[in-house]
Amino acid sequence: MGIISIISGCFVFFWLCLPSPSECQVSQPTVSSFPVQPVENGNVTLTCSAAGFDPNAHMFTWLRSYNSSYVNVIPDHRMSFSPDNLINEMVKLYSQSLTITNLTKSDEGLYLCVIVANNTAGTILTNGQGRLTVNSTEEFPVCFPNGPAVVNEGNILTCSTVIDERTPVVSDTKEPVERPDWVKTPPAVNDSGSRLQKSVKVADDGVTFFCFSATPENQNWTSLSCKIGPLTIIPYPTTKITPSTVFTDEPGLAVGVITGITIPLILLVGLVTILVSYFVYRRKRTSNTTSDKGPNQQNPSHIYATSIRVY
Structure with missing residues (x-):
């Protein structure tokens, strides 16, 4: 009862x-x-x-x-x-x-x-x-990334289909409400189907996107779908950048670090060059003086002594 x-x-x-x-x-x-x-x-x-x-x-x-x-x-x-x-x-x-x-x-x-x-x-x-209903793997959409993900601000999200007969549609709810910030882009070379992409923004933190695979005949987009999210967004660095922390586009040392190493090195090389030149000059001068006092040379003081006559 x-x-x-x-x-x-x-x-x-x-x-x-x-x-x-x-x-x-x-x-x-x-x-x-x-x-x-x-x-x-x-x-x-x-x-x-x-x-x-x-x-x-x-x-x-x-x-x-x-x-x-x-x-x-x-x-x-x-x-x-x-x-x-x-x-x-x-x-x-x-x-x-x-x-x-x-x-x-x-x-x-x-x-x-x-x-x-x-x-x-x-x-x-x-x-x-x-x-x-058993679905073919080709009928399903492809999400990248698939499921929960940690991404950097500016990364690209992708919702795509595998076959040309189906069209990708993205919504932030389980209902088929399209998101205008997802842009249609050409598929990769030799790939079939279509794809939508979006650049990640900080405002997307915590959002889950639903990627649907639709056909012109089937308006029930929720029948085939995958999820991107919930997303955890890592924003761009906001710390003030100083010369000592500015990095070149190529792998290597920071510009500030390179400058701090180069200037003292140039000064050190210059100082070593001056010292070497000075010691070479002193050695050359000493060598010339020694050759003037060889065994065949008379002492100037002796010449003066022998040339004095007494009247």
Whole structure:
């Protein structure tokens, strides 16, 4: 049975199974998919949830559409079922999951989750369905960077498609609202598809951009997407630059450091040159003086002495 309560002016409906859960009506199951955008060669988990479920009286059964009819999903090396999982005790909300690995296009189709009475008759109580679409890797957009990222102010973000049949669209919400600051640029050489790019600004700090892959026929851009962000922006340096910290465009020492080394070096070379020239001059002068006083030369004082006559 169900009971309606009023909390803060709102009606709240509770499932209560009294006295026996098996006598209660099971709610229509809902089927969800994770990931929402399964891709070829990837994995997907389909989860079926139903309230008023009693694992002792009910059971989950999975079917899939095939040639305009439904066939049972049989577990194998690619398909497996999880045990029944209690989500909410109050409403007897249970779930079961079907996991498919190594997806192929042949796995696409409508999947039916059926709640069956666990008795000899196997009475079907209710069912819910979900459609599985397996996407080609070429249909997905490409984000650069992909996911959360730390980037410098002025770096380039890219949202692109791989094939020409799809167009990239960028929004900062999950809704298809285009951002005018993303500019269309030619793809790289030999690449197909299209791309949008944006230069990072400080105002983009904390923002997440959604990159969608759209077609002219499909306006539901959110079906195929990837994320850039949330972004952490490293701004340009704001410290005042002094000559001692100015660097040349080429790898090497700072201009100020080079100047501080060059000037003393020039002075030192000049001083050494002067000293060497002085010592060479002194040595040359000393050599000339010694040659004037050789063994064949007379002492000037002797000449003067012998030339004096007394009258």
